[in-house]
Amino acid sequence: MAVPQPTTAMLVVFGLTAAALLAFVREVVSPDVTALAVLVSLVVLEPWTTVDAATAISGFASAATVTIMAMYMLSEGVQRTGAVQRLGAFLARVTGGDERRVLAATVGTTGPLAGLVNNTPVVAVFIPMISDLAEDSHLSPSKFLIPLSYAAMLGGMLTLIGTSTNIVASDLVATDLVPDHGPIGMFELTPLGIVVLLVGSVYLLTVAPHLLPDRVPPTLDVTDTYEVTDYLAQVRVRESSALVGQRVEDAFTSMELDVDVLQLVRDEEVFIAPGSDRDIVAGDVLTVRANLQDVNRFSEAYDLRQLPREEVTGDSLSAPWIRGELLELVVPPESDFVGDTLAELRFRERYGSTVMAIRRGSQVTHERLDAFELSGGDSLLVYATSTAAELLADEDEVLVTRGPAGETENPRLSPKTPVAIGILLAVIGLAAFTHFPIVVTALGGVVAMVVTGCLDIDDAYDAVSWNVVFLLAGILPLSAALRASGGAGYLAELLVLLAEGADLLLVVGVFYVLTGLLANVITPVASVALLVPVAARSATELGGDPFSFVLAVTFAGSTAFMTPIGYQTNLMVYGPGGYRFTDYLRVGAPLQLLLAVVTTLGIGVLWPPG
Known part of the structure; x- marks a missing residue:
């Protein structure tokens, strides 16, 4: 069977699809913004895409989106x-x-x-x-x-x-x-x-633990998890220090050193910084977060005496009588914090809390934290007062995964x-x-x-994860354009030529593998929206059952196991687990291959393709 030449309309839609896929993979902008850009482009190129304004925004009113x-x-x-x-x-x-x-x-x-x-x-x-x-x-x-x-x-x-x-x-x-x-x-x-x-559960219980x-x-101490022990020190304020008489926060506004004050210890009392309105007096002990070089410079600049570098642990920072809390926060992929630095967010002033370290996968950052641009999946070790901890627990832009707000010892059931x-x-x-x-x-x-x-x-x-809603609403018109332009049929005919003489169940398996691979680098929703029309049309061309082919795409869309960016839950555990990108490939690739075989055979039994 000869495949006809693609029309101009097909080429335009293919070009938009390729540009969208490239933007998804390169993360030029967030996926939802890419989808909206595609939506606008479809209307601008209406003579070829046949997508008018009403059709373009129909994704917002689709049953799936709602x-x-x-x-x-x-x-x-x-x-x-x-x-x-x-x-x-x-x-x-x-x-x-x-x-x-x-x-x-x-x-x-x-x-x-x-x-x-x-x-x-x-x-x-x-x-x-x-x-x-x-x-x-x-x-x-x-x-x-x-x-x-x-x-x-x-x-x-x-x-x-x-x-x-x-x-x-x-x-x-x-x-x-x-x-x-x-x-x-x-x-x-x-x-x-x-x-x-x-x-999948048998695999996770038997094979995955070895991988x-x-x-x-x-560990029993969260400070060990984030390797911050070497970045914690205590200094005593001498009578001759320029810090005497200044408020804790005011004293460091003009300081160029990368130093954060966590506590002010006076006699038997411990005050949490930032947020303390107390003036510094001679004899006060400051617990600070900084590297050894900056601690030395800090001490020399303000005439402070460094105390023996005894280990400052999580227990010493968050003992019950101190009213300080060590929290681990995860930045969800859809958070408004993504793309901003701590300085831009005014995190310390806004939440009365100090970020002590940031983990991205297996990499932990301890220095110049104010300039660190946050990304989805980052986890932050934060020192806060009990009041600030409650504020962060109610913050929609972060997820508290360790600390009092994340404990599940005795949760109450609502009436x-x-x-x-x-x-x-x-x-x-x-x-x-x-x-x-x-x-x-x-x-x-x-x-x-x-x-x-x-x-x-x-x-x-x-x-509502509005980024998912806008992603879906923006990508559904592209799926419609693929059908209306004849692009889905053209791709189907190409696949039919390649699959000529092959068993239909094998072709179903190919669609499963193709969707699974695509879902790992763009998003499951986008991969399903783009490939379902092609799969259904291919089945019709081959004389098979379109529903069987659609199910292969549907199941495969939920198997983005091989990358942390494939599915948002993968990204949510990326920081707390300290994972590397390759960990997902090592554990996820065998599972994805196993399920490709199991699901394809299951479809063959329950919904025979032909």
Whole structure:
């Protein structure tokens, strides 16, 4: 079969697609901004793309986009009840510090839970629980956090609402891509999802422990984890010091040295800096964060006496009578902090807290922290007053993964817990067993959450990952343009030529592998939105069942295991686990290959392609 020459319209759409993929990979701007740029470009090039303004913004009103927004809100309502936190505390008690039991509890709980609640908040709640449990048990958190992320991703395939990619695929299937097939049912994916979760869990429990390194060594002191001991010192203020009579904060505003004051110790009292309004007097002892050279310069400049470099530990900084807290914060991928420096954020003044170190994967930075540009997945070691710790715990732009705000020792259940869980189950049940579509039941669930007081409307809006919403709304018109221009059909014909004479199930497997690889470097949502039309058209050209091909793309979109940037939960555990980029490839590549075989064979049994 000869493939016709591509038309100008196809070439224009292909060019936009290639530019979008390059921008996704190079991260020229954030993925959601790239998607919006594509949306605008489609309208500007309407004579070739056939995408007018109304079609371009239709992604904001698509069932997939609205459903995903609603599910973020519903998940937040359930999370606020304390039910997930209580489950984490229960697991901490029953595992007893045994590595195998901790891992089994992590995987065995996270996977099924992620099928009902959006997997991102599940991972957000479990990170501090796993980190604290590992610390108490003298185990490395690196052994558990990647399995936590992977299990949440695997569990997302259990139901339609488990992950955003399922909802996107369902919305596309409801068009004319798959004749005589409406949206994907709530539990239509469940049989194969169970198989995938079981196989993946066995891998995580047996093979993964041998592949995961101890990037963060077992320790009882968080200062050891961030290697800050050599950057902590104490100095005593002499009577002749120029600091006498100055406020702690005012004394260092003009200082060019990279020195932060953490504490002011006077007799038996300890005052936390910044935020202290006390004047420095002779005899005060200052606990500072700086390297040895800057401590020496600091002492000489202000006539201070260095005390013996006794080790300053987490216990000495955060003892109960001191009212100071050591916190670990993670910057989520969607945080407004991404791209800003601590100086630009005025972090010390804004939160009354001091950043002592920043970890990006396995790399820890201790110097010139004010100039450090934050990125998604970075984790920060912060010293704060108890009041400031509470402020940070309520801050939507960071996730507290270690410290009092992240503890799960005795979480309380809200009186609204049965109501919130009942609403979520009602949303699922109505979508599964009535004629109401999931978008309607999900919105109804949000209304019920707000009316019953389970969720405040402001918290509902804050719960939405708007970057995902804008990414999806911007990329769906590109998917439509691929179909309208004939580009999807053209690519399908090329694939048909390459696959001529091949078994249909083998072609299904090729689509699975292609989608999985693409999802690792762009985003799962974008890869599914772009490849579902091509897969469905290829199946039609080959005389196969389009639904089988679409399912291969859908399942593969949730297997971005090989990079920390492939899925947001991977990035969330990147800093706390101290991982390197290659750790994801070492553990994720065999799992992705294993699931490519299992899922393809499962599709062949449950939904034969031809």
